[in-house]
Amino acid sequence: MNKYNELGKTVANYATLSPVSFLRRSATVYPDKTAVIDEDMTLSYRQFLERSCRLANALTDAGIGRDDTVAMLCPNSHEMLEAHYGVPMAGAVLNTLNIRLDAATLGFILNHGEARVLVYDTGFESLVRETLESVDERPMLIAVERDAGASDGLADQGYEGWLAAADTRDNGPGPGDEWDAISLNYTSGTTGNPKGVVYHHRGAYLAAMSDAMAFNMNDSTVYLWTLPMFHCNGWGYTWAITAVGGTHVCLRQVNADEIYQRIERYGVTHLCGAPIVLNMVLTELGRQGRRLSSPAQFALGGAAPPSAVIRKAGEIGFQITHLYGLTESYGPASLCVPQPEWVDLPLDKKALKMARQGVRTLSVEDITVLDRSTGEPVPHDGQTLGEICIRGNTIMKGYLKNPDATTRAFHRGWFNSGDLAVVHPDHYIEIRDRAKDIIISGGENISSLEVEEALYQHPAVSEAAVVAMADDTWGEVPCAFVAPAHDDGSLTEAMIIDHCRERLARFKVPKRVVIGELPKTATGKIRKNILRDQLAP
Incomplete structure (x- = not known):
């Protein structure tokens, strides 16, 4: 026997990785610090943990436990943040639903994921009522009664009353293993039924740590939720902000003027979003001649930002970080790390550098561009096209109930993204197209x-x-x-x-x-x- 293998795992030297631990730590280190700012309440870290524990215990009291699915149909809110901790505390799996989906698609997701509980904002009550017509087994319905008022007899309970009746003790079972599922996210594919992407606790923990480091976050971070929390669990920032003891500023609807007002009012330092969000904000603020009083970092996902957009963002006060990833990679898998020598480049050349997808994040073991026929790495010449392939701890477990799609996704021992790219001599990746879009x-x-x-x-x-x-x-x-x-x-x-x-x-x-x-x-x-x-x- 190897002498080193005689030293085994014990409760003293090994713990299951789960992002739930981030909230427990921050509630200890920063108990009275503002954790969440929402329209109807502001929560300290102590209160954030208490409400998350109440949610976990309410679920446990309702018979929800290991691997049961809890769905959420809510805008960005403190309830959504509480679910990212309370649901996994109960050992259950969180399924955040896209609030823009139609009833037929929502019905498919609830059936496919076998949701046992649906927490929904009453602003979507008519949508939920229509959705239930195609659901095989009606889940327990919990209504968040805020702007749209009380449930019209559809819900089994109101969210606040449900939490108030639950225990505040932090005694949820949590994951049995860090490979246990923590969340279920459905792709927004443009054709066919969406696929259910399964995340595990280990991946969520590591993705959150990596995301915080990629975006230079710390306990002074004030993060504005312009990115939907339902999208890849907010790219992992639902957990990352809490990990560093930062402040979550909720935003229920994306509105350029409201984004500007909250940045200025709360001293927002970071925000994320798709190109359409950045473009909308830049267009409106540019039209009004507004500039930020202090720079804010904007992490941009999706298509590469055109150089003209990067230039306009800098003029208004946004510092762009370009991220690349997919639902299957917990959101960000690579980022464009700025190099010192870029500082002195002319603006247009600097923008072209910044528009690349860059290099792997810390939680990704490897990201490469492979020839689609041979599976071999393409030369780093900035010209030869291949497919971006990724492997590491922050790749999904697989697609729920879809072994064929899972096998295809993990062809040759890599997650195959379907994105075509080149690799530059400095090892930075640059997407040229989707395989189907060339x-x-x-x-x-x-x-x-x-x-x-x-x-x-x-x-x-x-x-x-x-x-x-x-x-x-x-x-x-x-x-x-x-x-x-x-x-x-x-x-x-x-x-x-x-x-x-x-x-x-x-x-x-x-x-x-x-x-x-x-x-x-x-x-x-x-x-x-x-x-x-x-x-x-």
């Missing part, structure tokens, strides 16, 4: 992201998407869909094409431009499948 024109590959980058540089363009359009000569050519920044009819197809000709190789210039509102998924992603359907013969 345009092959006359044998040449055209990155839709490259064309979109050029489109976003036009000051009259608010949003842009580029898809392939059939062409008798070239097979495929780019077609651009753009949403104008100003609804005055001044933006024309000819203006866009002339603009692109100045910035792109001729074969990459869109052959057609459609101006108008762009269709989006419930999480704000542009639905390119609908745009392609519009071009179908």
Whole structure:
């Protein structure tokens, strides 16, 4: 026997990793510090822990335990934050529901995840009532009775009364093992039924620690919830902010003026969001001529921010951190770490550096770009396309009740993202497209992201998407869909094409431009499948 293996695990030298421990620590270290600011109440860390314990005990008293699913249909709120601790304290699995989904999709999710409890804001009561028509087994219904008032007889109990009747002791069973499921998040795929992505306690703990370090967070952090908490558990920041003893500032609806007011009122230091959120805020604040009194760090997920957006953000006072990840990777898996030598670069060149997806986060074991045919790493030449593949502790357990999809996702021992990218000589990754979005024109590959980058540089363009359009000569050519920044009819197809000709190789210039509102998924992603359907013969 190996002499080192004689030293085994004991309760003294080994503990199950779970982000629930973050709240317990912060409630000890910062008991009277403001943990959560919401519209109806402000909570200290002591109160935050107490309410989370009440929720755990209320669930236990209702017979909810190990691996039972508890669903939440609420906007960003203290109730959602309490669920991120109280539900796993009870040993149960948290399923945060996208509040923008339709009843049929919500019904599918509740059935597929076998939710035993549904906590919902009464502002969604009519949606819940419709959803229940397609649910096989009615869950226990708990109503959060806030702005929309009391439940109209649908709920079994009100949330506040339910918590008030429960014990405050911190005695929930918690996870039996750190590999136990902590949450269930459904993808927002543009076709077919969503897939249920299962997270474990270990991954959630490590993702939160990594996220806090990636964003330079500490106990002075004041975080504004512009990112939905239902999206990848708020990219793990539901746990990360608590880990560092920061302050959560809740925001129920994304509104540019309200975001500005809360940043100024509470001294917000950090916020996250999709490109559409950043673009909306920049457009509105730019129109009003407003600037932040103190810089705020904005972590941007989704598509790479165009250089024009990064420049505008800096002028208003936002310092951009570009993150890359997927639902399957607990949100962020890579970030664009700024290098000291970038400081002296001209603004346009610096913006191009910052727009890359960068290098792996600390919780990811490895991230690489592999040739899709051979599975071998592509050369680091900034030119050769391959697929981003990831492995490590912050990759999902798998897709719930979908072994075939899980096997495909973990092909060759990696999580296969479906995103096409290149690797630069400095090891930084740069996405060029989704595998299904690359345009092959006359044998040449055209990155839709490259064309979109050029489109976003036009000051009259608010949003842009580029898809392939059939062409008798070239097979495929780019077609651009753009949403104008100003609804005055001044933006024309000819203006866009002339603009692109100045910035792109001729074969990459869109052959057609459609101006108008762009269709989006419930999480704000542009639905390119609908745009392609519009071009179908």
